[in-house]
Amino acid sequence: MPTHPTQQRSTFSGERPGVQQAEATLMEHYPRLVRLAYLVLPPSLGRHRRVLAAHATVQRALPGARAAPEAPAPASVPAQTRGAAHGPARDDGGTEYVWMRLRVLRAALAHERRPRWWPGRLPPPAALRPSLPAVWGLRLFPRAGGASELALDQALAAVPGAVRAAFALRLLEGLDGPEAQALLARAGAPDAAGAVRAAGDLGGADRARAGSLLRSGEFDPCVLQTRPSDLLRRRHRIRAVSATAAFCAVAGGLVAVAAEGTPDTSPVSRGVRNAYAPALDPAALLRTAAEQWADTSRIDFTAWPARGDRTDDPALLGRALRSWGGDQDGAEVSHTPGTVTVAPAQPPQLLYAGEVDGAAVVLFHDRGVRVVRYAEPLSGSGRPALDFARTDDADVTTGAALVVSRDGNRARFLLAPWISRTTTRDLLAPDSPARALRVAPDGVTAAVPRPSPGALCDAWPVLQLRSSERIVENHAFLLTDLGDLAPVHLTFTPKPAGGAPARQPREATGTPALLAWAHTACSMATLRGSGVRAVNNWEFAEQRLPQAGAPARWLCTRADTWQGPGRVLVQFLTPGLAPTAPGAVVADERDTARCSRFGQHVLAGTRWRAPSGQWYVLAAGSRAVKRIEASGSVQGVAVGRTLAVRAPRDAPVELTALLEEGGSLTAVGLPRRGTVG
Structure with a gap:
């Protein structure tokens, strides 16, 4: 929608315009009004019916020859001027537009207040007129957007129509809170003040980006795609x-x-009564050429060819697509956090269709956003399974494998076509060499052990893969199974070297990385099924211990999810620790940027008992820390990146650090009671 120049706001008098004036206003602002109606109408209508209802709502807003005049607006909203610095530029379009907008808003909100028994394709009782436009034989829907638009659409679908209306009025119409509240109240919205408050929580903190998403093709019912109906x-x-x-x-x-x-x-259309039906046709599935991965700059799931011995089985593919489209009766559905389970808006890409471990398995990739696995048993009365996982922004490593089958404590993976060598190793046996793993011609591996889901952690199997030199990568990397469709990429950041630039994460295949992962692998058990994309072990500090004099190591283990938020575990490795003994977890923090490229500074502390029995508070910081201070019941200052001060075991203490560039830093966490000895 074009941005209109800022003008003096006009106070709406409530006087009904003439038919010609209203028609001229509708013609001038038609796309703007239809977009507003589309956003307010219930998403449960489906995109096709919602598009038609939006156009019908705007066209029915024209005044009739005997239409009753509108009630006058309350005088509590004065005319005022808004500069560009105060919000989105807005053109009120004159009193005729304001009158038409109120009519559209009132009619759109009325859809959500219909009785549940009211026929779904008819307008509410207050507007029983012929519902035009009418479309026969076509399905209409706006152009599909990306992951951000899809996420916003899901968020809007989860709130009442009044909240959607307030959101649109604030971001598209440029109204402030009191103006939006007054307009919603006049349109008959229940709890207008609450709707405006709830709208403030939608779209995140970046209001400008949220407004641009609302103006995208995903929410434009005037720019449409067409497909034949069933x-x-x-x-x-x-x-x-x-x-x-x-x-x-x-x-x-x-x-x-x-x-x-x-x-x-109809068996073809059961469960596919919405605008997604064209995307669920097996004949429309996208298929990538077998060698495209070697001749493209985008190395991710879009470069995977369709593999398996049932890629040309329309019956299997049709069942899988219908299950995805909503016909999930009896299916076991699972999804990783942050993954939407709605039907695809466009035909997905076929990655695999074949028989594995007694089941027919189909893998789809949906527009760079997610992967979907459908599995049905070949015999017996078991139920099909439907699994969803996010995979946006996958790359050479995070797009290198997918779980195609799990059977007890073993799993098989479908590998990317650019994998040239496949081996396995045990993270708890860092000195043992990697072992070759057999891969079938269709890219499915032999069954490999999974990390034990129980409390016993006596082995941690991982895949060690090597990418092909045909894509000028030719490097080895580690993946591990944490219960999701996409295995997790493991990396390592070595400790800082004196005078050297800050280290960057690297593949965890070298000796220092394997030794560090031997101590920390079992801590990943708490990350199962949480949608983790990658885990990095960062050895951010080394500290000489008092009395003992031997060095201890501080590691920050950061798990990044496909959603974005991360979780960090800070682990303290005392000298003399057995090669595979787990480190002591001294801090655990969720939804944080610490230990990432956007949170490169870290300070952590713990209590430690010396061989003499004396307790100390220990602290260490990353390379930019130049001074650490302990306060509270324990007082101490250390110049440099480490601190050790005597303290009673249970003494309360707070740790802060001063950075070289002048900022300050608080500790990730300090347990109330120390047990590191």
Whole structure:
């Protein structure tokens, strides 16, 4: 939608404009009004019906020859001027536009207040007129956006229409809070003040970005894509209408209503009664050429070819797509956090279809946003499974494998076509060499052990893969199974070297990395099923211990999720620790940027008992820390990146650090009671 120049706001008098004035206003601001109606209308209508309802709502807003005048607006919202610095520029469009906008808003909000028994395709009782436009034989829907637009659409679908209306009025119409509240109240919205407050929580802190998303093609019902409606379903309806024509002549309008509510029993269209139907046609599935991965600059799931011995089985593919599209009766559905489970807006990409471990398995990739796995048992009465996982911004490593089958404590993986060598190793045996792993011609590996899900952690199997030199990567990397469809990429950041630039994460295949992971691998058990994308072990400090004199190491283990938020565990490795003994977890923090490229400074502390029995408070910081101070019941200052001060075991203490550039830093965490000895 174009941005209009800022003008003096006009106070709405409530006087109904003439028909010609209203028509001129509608023609000038039609896309703007239709977008507003589309955003307010219930998403449960489906995108096709929602598009038609938005256009119908705006067109029915024209005043009739005998329309009753609107109630005058309250005088509590004065005209005022808004500069560009105060919010989005806005053109009120004159009193005629303000009047039309109120009519559109009132009608759109009324859709959500219909009785549940009211026929879904008819307007509410207050607007019983012919609902135009009418479309026969086509499905209409706006152009699909990206992951951000999809996430915003899901957020809007989860709130009432009044909140969606307040959100649109604030970001698209440029109204401030009191103005939006007054307009919603006049449109009949319940709890207008609460709706405006709730709208402030949508879209995150970046209001400008949220406004740009609302102006994208995802929410523009005037720029549409078309697909044919379900042809077999249409044929069945034509036959049904012909067979009941005589009864229609007698029963009249009753038959029209009954026919609208007749359930569709067509096996092709069962569960696909919305605008997503064209995307669920097996014939429309996208397939990538077998060698495209070697001749593209985008190395991710889009470069995977379709593999497996059932890629040309339309019956299997159709069942998988219908299950994804909503026909999930009896299916076991799972998804990683932050993954939407709605049907695809466009035909997905086929990655695999074949038989593995007694099940027919299909893997799809949806527009760079997620992967979907469908599995149905080949025999017996077991239920199908439908699993969803986010995979946006996957790359050579995070897009290198997918779990194709899990059977007990073993799993098989489908590997990316650019994997040239496949081995396995045990993180708790860092000195043992990697072992070769057999891979079938269709890219499915032999079954490999999974990390034990129980409390016992006596092994941690991982895949060690090497990418092909054909994509000028040719490096080895580690992946581990944490219970999601996409295995987790493991990396390592070595301790800082004196005078050297800050180290960057690297592949965890070298000796220092494997030794560090031997101490910290078992801590990943708490990350299972949480949608983790990658885990990095950062050895951020080394500290000489008092009395003992031997060095201890501080590690920050950071898990990044596909959603973005991360979790960090700070672990303290005392000298003399057995090669595979777990480190002491001294801090655990969620939803933080610490230990990432956006949180490169870290300070941590713990209590430690010396061989003499004396307790100390220990602290260490990353390379930019130049001074550490302990306060509270324990007082101490150390110049440099480490601190050790005597303290009673249970003494309360706070740790802060001063950075070289002048900022300050608080500790990740300090347990109340120390047990490191």
